[in-house]
Amino acid sequence: MKRITALLTLAVLLAACSARTVLVADVDVLSFVDSSEVEGDLAVPGSIDVYVPDADDNLITPDGGQLVTQAPLLDRMSGFAARIAVEVRNDGATDLSVSGAFHLAAASDSANIYDGTDDLKLAEVELTLPAGATQTLELNVELDEDDPALDLLSADGFRVGMAIHASGNGQAHYRIAAFSLVLKARAFDLLPGN
Amino acid sequence: MKRPLRIAALALMLLGAASAQDVRSLGMGGLTLPGPAATGRNPAYAAYDARRFGGGGFTLPLGLVNLALRPSISPLYYFRDPSVFRNHFDLLAFYDQLTHLDEFVINPPASPREIVFHVSADGVTVTDGDGNPFDLNRFSAQTPPPSGSLPPPLLELNLPSGVPGLRLAVGAFLQSGGFGLTPDDALVRDLASGSLQPNTTYHLTATGTVKGGITSTLGYAAPLPALPGFDGRVYLGGQIQAFYGMLYVDTTVTGQTTTDGSGNPGPLGYVTDMFYVVPGNGQGYGAQLDFGVVLDYEAGSYGLGVKNLVGLQRWNGHRMLTDASGSVVSDTAQNVSEGGFRPSIFANAAYLQPLEGAAGDLLLGADLGYAPGAPSGHLGVEYRLAALRLRGGLGYEQGFKLGLGAGLEFSGLRTDLALTSHTAPFTGQVVYGVAASLGLAF
Numbered sequence: 001m002k003r004i005t006a007l008l009t010l011a012v013l014l015a016a017c018s019a020r021t022v023l024v025a026d027v028d029v030l031s032f033v034d035s036s037e038v039e040g041d042l043a044v045p046g047s048i049d050v051y052v053p054d055a056d057d058n059l060i061t062p063d064g065g066q067l068v069t070q071a072p073l074l075d076r077m078s079g080f081a082a083r084i085a086v087e088v089r090n091d092g093a094t095d096l097s098v099s100g101a102f103h104l105a106a107a108s109d110s111a112n113i114y115d116g117t118d119d120l121k122l123a124e125v126e127l128t129l130p131a132g133a134t135q136t137l138e139l140n141v142e143l144d145e146d147d148p149a150l151d152l153l154s155a156d157g158f159r160v161g162m163a164i165h166a167s168g169n170g171q172a173h174y175r176i177a178a179f180s181l182v183l184k185a186r187a188f189d190l191l192p193g194n
Numbered sequence: 195m196k197r198p199l200r201i202a203a204l205a206l207m208l209l210g211a212a213s214a215q216d217v218r219s220l221g222m223g224g225l226t227l228p229g230p231a232a233t234g235r236n237p238a239y240a241a242y243d244a245r246r247f248g249g250g251g252f253t254l255p256l257g258l259v260n261l262a263l264r265p266s267i268s269p270l271y272y273f274r275d276p277s278v279f280r281n282h283f284d285l286l287a288f289y290d291q292l293t294h295l296d297e298f299v300i301n302p303p304a305s306p307r308e309i310v311f312h313v314s315a316d317g318v319t320v321t322d323g324d325g326n327p328f329d330l331n332r333f334s335a336q337t338p339p340p341s342g343s344l345p346p347p348l349l350e351l352n353l354p355s356g357v358p359g360l361r362l363a364v365g366a367f368l369q370s371g372g373f374g375l376t377p378d379d380a381l382v383r384d385l386a387s388g389s390l391q392p393n394t395t396y397h398l399t400a401t402g403t404v405k406g407g408i409t410s411t412l413g414y415a416a417p418l419p420a421l422p423g424f425d426g427r428v429y430l431g432g433q434i435q436a437f438y439g440m441l442y443v444d445t446t447v448t449g450q451t452t453t454d455g456s457g458n459p460g461p462l463g464y465v466t467d468m469f470y471v472v473p474g475n476g477q478g479y480g481a482q483l484d485f486g487v488v489l490d491y492e493a494g495s496y497g498l499g500v501k502n503l504v505g506l507q508r509w510n511g512h513r514m515l516t517d518a519s520g521s522v523v524s525d526t527a528q529n530v531s532e533g534g535f536r537p538s539i540f541a542n543a544a545y546l547q548p549l550e551g552a553a554g555d556l557l558l559g560a561d562l563g564y565a566p567g568a569p570s571g572h573l574g575v576e577y578r579l580a581a582l583r584l585r586g587g588l589g590y591e592q593g594f595k596l597g598l599g600a601g602l603e604f605s606g607l608r609t610d611l612a613l614t615s616h617t618a619p620f621t622g623q624v625v626y627g628v629a630a631s632l633g634l635a636f
Contacts, residue, residue, distance in 0.1 A: 021305045022323075028314035186280070 022078065023185050029053070029066060029160075030179040039175035044096060047167040051114065052086070052176055055161075064110040065103065065161025068181065077153050078145040079184030082122075084162045085177040089134040092170015099126035100137040100164045104149055107157040114163045120149050129172075136177060137164065215296050217253050217631035221599015221612035222574025223587025225559045228488065228495045228544050233415075234346025235540040235563075236486035236499025238431030240361050241415035246495070247544055247557065251608050251633020257295035260302075267291045267302055290618050290625060293370075297627030303618035319389050327386055336374035337592055337619045340405050341565035342536035343482055343502030344435055345369050347409055359416035365409045367437065371568075372403040372444075373619045395452040400445075407439035407478060415486075426491035432484065439478020442471040442509050442530075450518070463518025469530060471511035480507035480533075493547055499540040506533035538565040554579035568592070585612070593617025593624065608633050 030038070033053055040059070042048060048060060055063040082102060090096045105119030113119045122141045129135055139162065143149050152158055160181065166172055219225055226232050227247045232239045260267045265282035272279045287302030308323030321327055347365030355362045377385075378397040384390050413433030420427065445468040452460045471478055482505030488497040513528040542561035549556055555578040563570040574587030574597065583601035588594065599612035612629045 022308045024308060024310040024323075026310055026312045028312070031314040031316060 021186065025181075025183045027068075027181045027183070028179075029181055030176055033176065033179065037176075039173070041091070042166070042172045042174060044092070044166045044168050044170055044172055046169060047165070050164045050166075050174075052084075052162050052164065053179075062112045062114040062163070063161075065105065065113045065159045067107060067110075067159050068157050068183075077150055077183060078186050079182070080141075080143040080147075080150060080153070081182040082141045082160060082180070083139070084179050085136050085138045086162065086164060087134060087136045087175045087177045088129060088164075088166075089173040090129040090131050090170065091173055092168065093131050094168055094170055095131065096129040096166055096168035096170065096172055097126070098129050098135075098137060098164065098166045098172075099124060100139055100162055102139040102141055103159075103161050103163065104141070104152055105159040105161075106152045107154060107159060109159060113159045113161050118152070119159070120152065122149060131170070138178075215253065215629075216249075217251065217296070217610040217612045217629045218248075218576075218583075218585065218599065218601065219574075219597075220297070220614040220629050221585035221587070221597050221601075221610065222559065222576060223572050223597035224570075224589035224591060224595050224614075225572040225574030225587050225597075226540075226542055226561050227557075227559055228497060228542065232497070232499075232542070233431075234350075235501070236431070236488065236497045236542075237413050237433040237484050238415050238429040238486035238488045238497065238499070240413060240431055240433075241359060241417055241429050242488060246490075247546065249633070251610060251631035253296045253629065253631045255295045256298040256628065256630060257291050260291045260299055261288075261295075264291075264302075266304070267299070286618070286620055294616065294625075294627060297612075297614055297629040300626045300628065301623075303621040303623045303625060320385050336376070337371050338565075338568035339372035339403055340369035341502075341538050341568060342507070342532055343484075343505060343538040343565065344409060344437060347411075350409075350411075359414050361411065361413040361415065361433070363409075363411040363413075365411070366407070367409055368404070368406040368441075370402070370404045372401050374402075375400050375620060390453050390457045392453055392455045392457045394457075395450055397448055397450045399448045401447075403444045404441060405439065405478075406441035407437045409435055409437045411435045413484075426489055429488040429490075431486045431488075434481060434483055436481040437479065437507075439471060439480070439507075439509055440473050442469065442476075442478055442511060444469045464516070464520065465518055466514070466516040468515075469509075469511055469513045469528060471509050476509070476511035476527075478507065478509035478511075480505065482506070494543060494545040496543045497541065501538040501540070503537055504533075504535065507531065508533075536566065539563065583610070591616070593622065596626075606634060 037054055042050065050059045051062050053066045055065055084102055086100060088098050101121050101124040103113050103119050104122050105113035109118040123139045125137055125139055127135055127137065216231065219227065226235060228239065229242055229244050229247055229249055230239055231249060262268055262270060265271055265278050266284045266287045269283065269288060271283065284305050286305050290303050291299045306322055310321045310323060312319045312321065344367050347367050350363050350365035353362040353364065376399045380394055381396040381398060411433050413431060415429060415431030418428045418430060445466065448465045449462055451462045454460060482502040484499065484501045485503055486497065486499035488495065509530045511528060511530070512525055514525040515523040517523050540561065540563045542559065544557065544559040547556045557576040557578065559574045561572050570591045572587060572589035574585065577584045581602050581604045583603065585597065585599035587597040589597070596615040597612060599610060601608060601610035610631045613626065614629055615624055615626045618625045
């Protein structure tokens with residue numbers, strides 16, 4: 001993610017002569033996720049929670065999620081969007097109840113971005129997955145510049161992650177199908193009085 | 195570092211305010227007509243009769259309308275309505291209008307609306323808002339650096355000499371140029387292809403130069419005595435122009451970043467190399483010799499002016515270097531000198547032909563200029579019928595320049611209107627503008 005820093009700065013240098021020039025970083029987060037973590041099998045012994053991306057090498061413990069840092073305009077974002085899609089297949093013999101929630105947190109919230117302290121749940125979805133069926137948990141978040149959730153974005157960066165809860169008895173296979181962020185900023189927003 | 199840049203910015207504003215061009219000339223594609231107004235290019239014109247080809251009026255600073263009201267150009271919205279400023283202001287448009295105050299710019303140059311960086315583990319691609327690869331060449335148009343000779347003075351006051359033909363004048367000059375963004379070949383190539391390459395260092399260099407000071411001129415111009423058997427008339431003029439320089443800022447800022455093995459850009463650093471002379475911190479001085487000749491023969495007039503036939507400029511200032519972290523590495527006294535034979539040449543011709551049957555007059559004109567790195571040329575025509583004037587022309591000054599104009603002369607007054615064009619710095623876009631003037635007819 002460090003690359004966002006240089007990219008936005010480079011963009012400022014290139015052509016941010018205009019207040020209306022919007023600098024957009026369209027980040028394919030999924031491409032940075034280790035391939036071994038993109039998909040896997042889970043035993044669902046009644047109830048289980050998993051957290052992606054996995055920051056502490058333990059999928060089932062809440063953690064700091066994905067840190068996005070060092071972009072110079074992070075504290076002046078004029079727009080933010082995120083999309084996460086997780087494909088879940090029920091390999092068991094009974095129905096599974098599956099839900100997902102997208103969390104946005106302050107950069108300092110390194111221990112747990114899912115506990116409601118210094119973080120916000122911005123979107124959630126749930127579905128019932130019959131035995132043998134495959135469905136996709138899809139979360140889309142879009143914040144405009146007036147959204148108070150953007151206060152979590154600071155010059156130090158921010159964190160994102162998705163908590164998935166499954167209940168039932170059996171086996172499930174998951175695959176992260178999409179995880180992308182879109183950050184929008186305008187260099188002139190750094191001017192005093194704006 | 196900020197003080198020299200602030201003073202340079204102020205100088206640019208003054209340059210814009212004082213560089214108003216004759217609207218009649220704008221309507222003829224930027225053509226310079228014979229007359230005392232052309233003394234800055236050919237000192238022989240100091241002795242020339244202004245009535246032969248006519249003069250221009252007072253150019254109205256129509257650009258102020260844009261600077262006050264147009265959201266993309268006016269910085270006043272920063273105070274008046276910050277949201278309008280945030281959504282519309284464009285520094286490129288502001289700079290272009292500021293340096294062309296004599297015209298109401300119709301289509302100011304514009305920065306891109308959106309720059310999108312697509313980041314993935316496979317690399318980085320850069321596109322505009324429509325998904326096309328970002329074309330940095332669109333923003334790398336250069337303006338030529340200031341020439342070795344002093345420019346025609348912005349403001350000049352002629353002092354009474356008491357001797358016919360002898361001219362004493364004091365004035366001020368401001369020169370700017372060399373503005374542009376220069377990406378290195380790798381950056382141009384890889385942005386065009388849409389993907390930054392691994393282990394590559396990219397550079398983007400911004401440059402600009404501003405010079406200013408006061409001048410004093412001692413010149414002599416006069417018509418030669420009539421030659422037996424020759425109907426024409428020859429004017430000769432020469433002048434020594436000395437200057438005291440108070441401002442010289444020559445800046446090069448290079449941004450650079452190096453990608454890692456995956457094509458990810460590393461930290462961005464800016465390296466600055468600036469030579470500066472500002473009031474209270476250095477000065478410049480120098481002099482140059484200019485010479486000119488004008489031949490009037492029948493309906494035509496032909497001039498040749500050579501500026502800086504011999505000249506010397508010396509600037510005592512400082513050179514400051516900053517490293518990629520923004521720290522000043524050195525700020526040491528340095529002198530910059532240039533001199534010798536570095537002439538700027540200006541040749542022009544005009545021909546005034548009465549049309550048959552009282553159908554009016556036709557004025558044709560052309561000029562060619564050469565200064566190191568900045569050739570120019572103009573062709574223009576004016577049709578005169580009673581009080582009406584219709585004009586058109588084409589010129590080249592860092593890019594093509596179109597002019598269309600009209601004027602009215604009546605009861606000793608004149609008014610002129612012109613549709614003109616110029617090439618915008620950085621973007622190279624052809625910008626159209628409207629100019630107007632009022633004046634006395636003679």
